[in-house]
Amino acid sequence: MAAARACLVALVVALTFLFMEGRPTAARKMSAGNLVQRRLEVRSLLRRLNKPPVASIQSPDGDIIDCVHISEQPAFDHPLLKNHTIQMCPSYNPKGMQHHSNITPHLITQTWHQNGKCPEHTIPIRRTKEEHVLRASSVRRFGTKMPRSIPLVNPINDTNTPNILRGHQYAAASARYDKCYGSKGTFNMWKPAIARANDFSLTQLWITAGSYNGNNLNTIEVGWQVYPNLYGDTNTRLFIYWTRDAYQTTGCYNLLCSGFIQTSNQITIGGSISPTSTYGGTQYDIDILVWKDRAGGNWWLQVGGYNVGYWPSYIFSDLAHSASTIMWGGEIFSPDVGQTSTHMGSGHFPNEGFGKASHIKNIQVVNSSNCLNPPSYVGLITEQNNCYNVQSGNYGDWGTYIYYGGPGNNPNCP
Ligand SMILES: *[C@@H]1O[C@H](CO)[C@@H](O)[C@H](O)[C@H]1NC(C)=O
Ligand SMILES: *[C@@H]1O[C@H](CO)[C@@H](O)[C@H](O)[C@H]1NC(C)=O
Ligand SMILES: *[C@@H]1O[C@H](CO)[C@@H](O)[C@H](O)[C@H]1NC(C)=O
Numbered sequence: 001m002a003a004a005r006a007c008l009v010a011l012v013v014a015l016t017f018l019f020m021e022g023r024p025t026a027a028r029k030m031s032a033g034n035l036v037q038r039r040l041e042v043r044s045l046l047r048r049l050n051k052p053p054v055a056s057i058q059s060p061d062g063d064i065i066d067c068v069h070i071s072e073q074p075a076f077d078h079p080l081l082k083n084h085t086i087q088m089c090p091s092y093n094p095k096g097m098q099h100h101s102n103i104t105p106h107l108i109t110q111t112w113h114q115n116g117k118c119p120e121h122t123i124p125i126r127r128t129k130e131e132h133v134l135r136a137s138s139v140r141r142f143g144t145k146m147p148r149s150i151p152l153v154n155p156i157n158d159t160n161t162p163n164i165l166r167g168h169q170y171a172a173a174s175a176r177y178d179k180c181y182g183s184k185g186t187f188n189m190w191k192p193a194i195a196r197a198n199d200f201s202l203t204q205l206w207i208t209a210g211s212y213n214g215n216n217l218n219t220i221e222v223g224w225q226v227y228p229n230l231y232g233d234t235n236t237r238l239f240i241y242w243t244r245d246a247y248q249t250t251g252c253y254n255l256l257c258s259g260f261i262q263t264s265n266q267i268t269i270g271g272s273i274s275p276t277s278t279y280g281g282t283q284y285d286i287d288i289l290v291w292k293d294r295a296g297g298n299w300w301l302q303v304g305g306y307n308v309g310y311w312p313s314y315i316f317s318d319l320a321h322s323a324s325t326i327m328w329g330g331e332i333f334s335p336d337v338g339q340t341s342t343h344m345g346s347g348h349f350p351n352e353g354f355g356k357a358s359h360i361k362n363i364q365v366v367n368s369s370n371c372l373n374p375p376s377y378v379g380l381i382t383e384q385n386n387c388y389n390v391q392s393g394n395y396g397d398w399g400t401y402i403y404y405g406g407p408g409n410n411p412n413c414p
Pocket of ligand 3: 367368369370371372373
């Protein structure tokens with residue numbers, strides 16, 4: 001009962017945030033004093049995030065990519081990371097089923113690659129501009145998720161959730177373990193249509209431990225997203241996220257707070273990825289692998305064949321040891337609850353199949369012997385499956401896969 005009440009309080013808090021996020025900036029009344037205060041906060045945040053670069057590259061998509069010396073990156077502002085020695089590469093790669101072993105994984109390209117490279121010993125960081133921060137509901141909330149940003153593994157029993165919270169919708173697969181140490185998958189790339197700037201659409205991998213209701217949910221999240229309010233455009237972008245307290249005060253997108261330590265000078269986290277797949281046409285995929293390295297326990301991230309960097313284990317509580325639930329799939333958010341025509345995945349339903357519906361294939365999980373195996377069972381999570389849906393299967397070269405996504409608003413939805 002007490003747990004139920006606590007949950008309700010959390011929902012009310014979440015609701016308040018939702019209204020705040022949904023309100024147009026212009027409608028917010030601010031006194032001149034508040035405006036000056038906000039400007040100062042923004043400047044101070046930008047000084048923290050934008051470290052002095054060794055070189056800068058103007059990307060054709062409008063981003064400025066700063067090549068920042070690896071030891072100057074924002075991660076080292078974290079009090080726990082003051083004396084951290086960078087692990088330049090993982091000690092161990094998980095051993096796995098080698099699907100397509102005769103095909104070298106094609107390295108992903110990011111839009112900024114057209115205009116230059118970052119030198120050795122630097123990392124590419126997307127420069128945060130004042131206008132990015134001003135779009136957030138508050139300077140403090142910039143780059144963070146709203147509280148309820150995790151698929152409910154048991155949505156059917158979630159009958160107490162007010163409809164308004166269904167602003168988040170998921171179509172995903174999940175697998176539970178006593179202990180597991182990472183996951184790999186091949187993620188189909190799309191550029192879903194976004195109905196309005198406050199909406200987002202993403203496809204990702206969630207590696208979690210702890211529980212949402214216990215406020216100790218730890219997550220590592222990686223994928224691609226279209227999120228105009230965060231990035232200022234509708235490009236498909238690579239993103240990461242982490243939290244150790246169910247999104248309350250810790251964690252953020254990308255490098256927008258200290259935590260993740262980047263080692264690669266090739267990949268910009270938060271940078272645009274191109275090209276994306278076309279309906280009935282060429283399909284583009286990206287491999288994502290996250291695993292807990294035995295030496296030091298860091299959670300390493302590999303994207304499109306590049307080791308990008310790692311989350312040090314001690315920024316987490318439960319994930320410092322192992323993970324318990326892994327999920328793969330799509331999420332959309334819209335303040336227009338149940339009404340939005342924001343697309344998930346390709347914007348088409350799973351039953352349309354390859355080249356039309358979006359897929360995640362070769363889904364695998366890292367076990368305690370550091371080996372990749374397909375999950376023996378996946379549960380499926382959808383909320384309104386006439387809006388967005390998910391199907392799983394297992395077949396030959398594709399191993400364990402899902403098709404997921406949908407168009408949102410249509411004659412059968414909501
Ligand atoms: C970092 O090293 C200094 C000097 O050795 C020490 O005083 C401090 O406690 C260390 N900080 C952390 C977070 O380990
Ligand atoms: C919902 O909860 C009931 C009772 O707690 C349980 O028996 C049932 O299996 C749950 N339904 C699902 C879909 O998990
Ligand atoms: C991990 O997976 C490998 C490969 O399937 C298997 O041989 C090994 O026994 C597994 N380890 C554990 C602890 O289950």
